[in-house]
Amino acid sequence: MFSGLPSLFSRSITRVLAVVLVFFLLQQYLYFRKSASVSQDTFRTETQSCDSLKGLEDLYVILRTGATEAPKKLPVHFTTTLRCVPNYALYSDYEEEIGGHHVYNALDEVNPDIIATHPDFQYYRRLQEGGRAAFSTEELATWASAKNTNGGRDSPGWRLDKWKFLPLAEKALVAKPDAKWYVFIESDTYILWQTLLEWLAHFDSSKPHYLGMQMQIGDVIFAYGGAGFAISNPALKKVVEHRKANLKFYDDFTAGHWAGDCVLGKAIADSGTNLLWSFPTLTGDMPADMDFNTSFGGQDKKPWCFYAASYHHLPPSEYANFAKFEQSWNRETAFRLRHRDIFRFYLLPRISSEHDGWDNLSETDQSEVHSFADCRRTCESQPDCLQFSFLGESCKTSTSIRLGHKGYGDTEQVRSGWIVERIKDYTEKMDASCGSKDWVLP
Structure with missing residues (x-):
C-alpha cells in the first residue's frame, strides 16, 4: 500500500524546486534590470552636469585637426572632451560643418604667395578646389598608413600642419582676447579638465606662462602639441605681437622646418617666455601605452605619482569609456586622478x-x-x-x-x-617611492 509514495514525494519535491527556481530567476532578473537602470540614469546625470569645473569659462580651447582625419576623430569630442567647454574653436585645413559644429580654416590668412607657390601647399590647393573628392582612394589610404620618420610623418596633410600653429595663436587671441588661458589640443588629445584647472590654479595667469610636455629639436625646446599645452594671456599677446613684427622671418623659418609645435615654441621663446617642462602632468601617450615608471626629458619625474591632466593618441573608440571612468572617479573621490589610479582602476582590470x-x-x-x-x-x-x-x-x-x-x-x-x-608588489613599491610628488610646478 506504500509503493507509490516515493514517486509521489519525488514529484512534489520537483514541483517545489521548480517554483523556487522560477522565483529566484525572476528576482535576479528584476534586480539586475533595476541595477542597470540606476547605473544608466546615474551616468546620464553625470554627463549633463559640468558645475564642478570651476574656472573652465576662463579658458579658450583651440582644437587643431586636418581634413583627412576630422570626420573620423572630431565627433567623439562633442560628447567627451569638449562637452563642458563653453569657449572653443575647431581649426583644420578645410572649412566645413561636422556634426553641427563649424570647423574653420586655420590657413586662410597665410601669405597668398606662399599658398600659391610653396610645395607644402599643393595638397591644400587641391583640397580647397575639390574637397576630399579631389583625392583618390589610393592616395587617402597611402597617407593614412604613412610611417613616422625623423622628419615627421610622411604625408602631405602632416607637412601642411606645421603652418597652422602661428596663425592659430593670433586667431585665438582675436577670437577671445580676454581669456586667461589658451589651451591648444589635437584631435587625439584627451584633457582631464578637473585636473588641468586645479593645476592652472597654481599659476598667476596675469604673468607670461607657457606650459607643456618638453621636446627639443636642435636648440629649440618647445611644448609637444599632441600632449596639449597652455599659454597664458600675456604670453600669447607677446608672441602674436612678436610674430607680426617679424612675419617674413617666421614664414621662412616655418618653410624650412618640419614641426609646427617647434615653430611656435621658438617664437614664444624669442618673445621672452620660457617653457615650463610639464611632463608628466601633460603626457604624449595614451594610458594603455604608458610606462608609468619611466621619466622623460632628463628629469626624475616618473608618471606614477603625479596627477594626470592629458593623454595623447587615444583612438575615437576609447574616449567614451575613459570619459565615463573619469566622471565616476571625480564624483566618488575628492582627489584628482593620478597616473597610478588610472593604472590600477582603468588598465589593471584588463590585464x-x-x-x-x-x-x-x-x-x-x-x-x-x-x-x-x-x-x-x-x-x-x-x-x-x-x-x-x-x-x-x-x-x-x-x-x-x-x-x-x-x-x-x-x-x-x-x-x-x-x-x-x-603586480601587487610592484604597485606597492611604486607607491612607496612617491613621497610628496603630485604637481609639476616651477
Whole structure:
C-alpha cells in the first residue's frame, strides 16, 4: 500500500524546486534590470552636469585637426572632451560643418604667395578646389598608413600642419582676447579638465606662462602639441605681437622646418617666455601605452605619482569609456586622478595572464627562446620581469607593466603575457617611492 509514495514525494519535491527556481530567476532578473537602470540614469546625470569645473569659462580651447582625419576623430569630442567647454574653436585645413559644429580654416590668412607657390601647399590647393573628392582612394589610404620618420610623418596633410600653429595663436587671441588661458589640443588629445584647472590654479595667469610636455629639436625646446599645452594671456599677446613684427622671418623659418609645435615654441621663446617642462602632468601617450615608471626629458619625474591632466593618441573608440571612468572617479573621490589610479582602476582590470593578438610593448629581446611557454619561463626566471611578448621566433620581456594594444599589421600574431602575481608588489613599491610628488610646478 506504500509503493507509490516515493514517486509521489519525488514529484512534489520537483514541483517545489521548480517554483523556487522560477522565483529566484525572476528576482535576479528584476534586480539586475533595476541595477542597470540606476547605473544608466546615474551616468546620464553625470554627463549633463559640468558645475564642478570651476574656472573652465576662463579658458579658450583651440582644437587643431586636418581634413583627412576630422570626420573620423572630431565627433567623439562633442560628447567627451569638449562637452563642458563653453569657449572653443575647431581649426583644420578645410572649412566645413561636422556634426553641427563649424570647423574653420586655420590657413586662410597665410601669405597668398606662399599658398600659391610653396610645395607644402599643393595638397591644400587641391583640397580647397575639390574637397576630399579631389583625392583618390589610393592616395587617402597611402597617407593614412604613412610611417613616422625623423622628419615627421610622411604625408602631405602632416607637412601642411606645421603652418597652422602661428596663425592659430593670433586667431585665438582675436577670437577671445580676454581669456586667461589658451589651451591648444589635437584631435587625439584627451584633457582631464578637473585636473588641468586645479593645476592652472597654481599659476598667476596675469604673468607670461607657457606650459607643456618638453621636446627639443636642435636648440629649440618647445611644448609637444599632441600632449596639449597652455599659454597664458600675456604670453600669447607677446608672441602674436612678436610674430607680426617679424612675419617674413617666421614664414621662412616655418618653410624650412618640419614641426609646427617647434615653430611656435621658438617664437614664444624669442618673445621672452620660457617653457615650463610639464611632463608628466601633460603626457604624449595614451594610458594603455604608458610606462608609468619611466621619466622623460632628463628629469626624475616618473608618471606614477603625479596627477594626470592629458593623454595623447587615444583612438575615437576609447574616449567614451575613459570619459565615463573619469566622471565616476571625480564624483566618488575628492582627489584628482593620478597616473597610478588610472593604472590600477582603468588598465589593471584588463590585464590577465595572457592575451592573443595583443602587443604589450615589452622591449628587451631574449635570445634562444622559441615558444610562448619558454618566453614565460624566461620572464619568470628573472625576479624583476613583469611581462613578456612572443612573435614568430622573438621573445621580449619588460620590468615595467603596460597594457598595450591590439596587434596591427606585422604584429597581428603577437601574443602577450603578464606575471600577474608580481603586480601587487610592484604597485606597492611604486607607491612607496612617491613621497610628496603630485604637481609639476616651477
